[in-house]
Amino acid sequence: MFQRTASFRGQAEQEFKVEVEAIGRVRHKHLAGLIGYCAEGPKRMLVYEFVENGNLEQWLHGDVGPVSPLTWEIRLKIAIGTAKGIAYLHEGLEPKVVHRDIKSSNILLDKKWNPKVSDFGMAKVLGSGSSYVTTRVMGTFGYVAPEYASTGMLNESSDIYSFGVLLMELISGRSPVDYNRPAGEVNLVEWFRGMVGSRRVEDLADPRIVPAPAPRVLNRVLLVCLRCIDSDAHKRPKMGQIVHMLEGDEFPFRTVRTRTHSISQRQHASYS
Secondary structure: OEEEEOOOOHHHHHHHHHHHHHHOOOOOOOEOOEEEEEOOOOOEEEEEOOOOOOEHHHHHHOOOOOOOOOOHHHHHHHHHHHHHHHHHHHHOOOOEEEOOOOOHHHEEEOOOOOEEEOOOOOOEEEOOOOOOEEOOOOOOOOOOOHHHHHHOEEOHHHHHHHHHHHHHHHHHOOOOEOOOOOHHHOEHHHHHHHHHHOOOHHHOOOOOOOOOOOHHHHHHHHHHHHHHOOOOHHHOOOHHHHHHHHHOOOOOOOOEEOOOOEEOOOOOHHHO
16 A cells, blocks of 8 residues: 655755654554655655545545444444554654554554554654654644644644544544534534533534434543543543543543533543
């Protein structure tokens, strides 16, 4: 599978080669295997292992009919696998790697719907002892963390925010930015926050999910979303914590209220 990436010049070109070669040596079942790359001329091309089911964006936003092939169980499987892949980049490598472009089109799916994070063309290696790196702002509109967009200071929390947006996509089936929707629904993050604020949590789920997700499970994943997009980057959980949150059966966060009931969560020591 081929993916084109942004063009680079000068120092940026050298950094691209160094970082892609470093990432090319990484192996994880939820990271797409990077076979090689082309860096001749102004354009860049990355070559990945072949996956049978294309990318997540195609299945979420393509014409798949009134009932999505992506059941709730499959969507949760994709979310957990993606989280594990990103967690490995952040916590399983030294130096750690920040992907910088987490989005649905960069999540590849094999024939069993196992996700593989791809496109490391914009990834940055975070040196040992460094809490962030200052870099030119890159990424995809709608997924980029606001503090990174405004300051250029990049660290793992930027990927966490993008993952939160991806989770919202999986829940709702909506694009991060959709100008075909009414004014209050164009931005997915703002719409989500508004729906939660008006206690309409049950209306967030993609109507093409059949059967619909159980309220308790839906609320648990929604709460993970809200933690990931916290406006205070320091309060966002680590990726490893997110994996445990998605796999668990507890609510380690604040209460989310719906029209008919509220769910109280107790703080879990391992997530504090």
